[in-house]
Amino acid sequence: xxxxxxxxxxxxxxxxxxxxxxxxxxxxxxxxxxxxxxxxxxxxxxxxxxxxxxxxxxxxxxxxxxxxxxxxxxxxxxxxxxxxxxxxxxxxxxxxxxxxxxxxxxxxxxx
Amino acid sequence: xxxxxxxxxxxxxxxxxxxxxxxxxxxxxxxxxxxxxxxxxxxxxxxxxxxxxxxxxxxxxxxxxxxxxxxxxxxxxxxxxxxxxxxxxxxxxxxxxxxxxxxxxxxxxxxxxxxxxxxxxxxxxxxxxxxxxxxxxxxxxxxxxxxxxxxxxxxxxxxxxxxxxxxxxxxxxxxxxxxx
Numbered sequence: 001x002x003x004x005x006x007x008x009x010x011x012x013x014x015x016x017x018x019x020x021x022x023x024x025x026x027x028x029x030x031x032x033x034x035x036x037x038x039x040x041x042x043x044x045x046x047x048x049x050x051x052x053x054x055x056x057x058x059x060x061x062x063x064x065x066x067x068x069x070x071x072x073x074x075x076x077x078x079x080x081x082x083x084x085x086x087x088x089x090x091x092x093x094x095x096x097x098x099x100x101x102x103x104x105x106x107x108x109x110x111x
Numbered sequence: 112x113x114x115x116x117x118x119x120x121x122x123x124x125x126x127x128x129x130x131x132x133x134x135x136x137x138x139x140x141x142x143x144x145x146x147x148x149x150x151x152x153x154x155x156x157x158x159x160x161x162x163x164x165x166x167x168x169x170x171x172x173x174x175x176x177x178x179x180x181x182x183x184x185x186x187x188x189x190x191x192x193x194x195x196x197x198x199x200x201x202x203x204x205x206x207x208x209x210x211x212x213x214x215x216x217x218x219x220x221x222x223x224x225x226x227x228x229x230x231x232x233x234x235x236x237x238x239x240x241x242x243x244x245x246x247x248x249x250x251x252x253x254x255x256x257x258x259x260x261x262x263x264x265x266x267x268x269x270x271x272x273x274x275x276x277x278x279x280x281x282x283x284x285x286x287x288x289x290x291x
Binding site for chain 1: 240
């Protein structure tokens, strides 16, 4: 599994499509994105990470770089999202961070 | 030549970009994008002007429409920062907000036009999308426009660099040199 992360609107899905040579349909079939939104409702983040890791590509938005939110739900969401990202990176053969549509490999290599 | 320097608030991206521009030959032109609407803006502008003093920059104020900006052909242009310009385009004081997708297109087109009319263009962009998307509609449209513009410019740029704690994390190409 390849884990792709980066800021919102940084071109993550476009990069995956272009790198893998997938069309929109294949992307929907083989990848899953915005998984940070699944984190908040998960009873067990490790189980969620295991389930997600069955896909070829898992894409998540970085949420944690701002000020700690005043709102408790938002705080909990970004905590869960950050922890999920770590669990996905552990399970991934390859971790890529996208910034301005450009990739940097943080773990493994793009095959 | 086109360089894009991105980074979070107070990451040292402006100082890095200024040093980069000073290392390249050509007439140094600083394009100031902040509209001086209040005392805080005026103080910030004065502080930035003082920082650049003695570094041989000519300052041009340009709050929107980069494509219409006239610079000498040997100009080595620094724009700091793109986020300001995008906000000025998206939220005009005396008119309704234009469509964010149109703004994104016209800003990228403006960058292309300006880049073609000078020897080197260095753009500084603020990383504002790494703290989630729990914002209201207007702010989300602004973030989306910034994201699209950053990706489009990075795709065309010769050099793209993220600045972290004042240090360059090169994402694409090599820093331009005077010989380039």
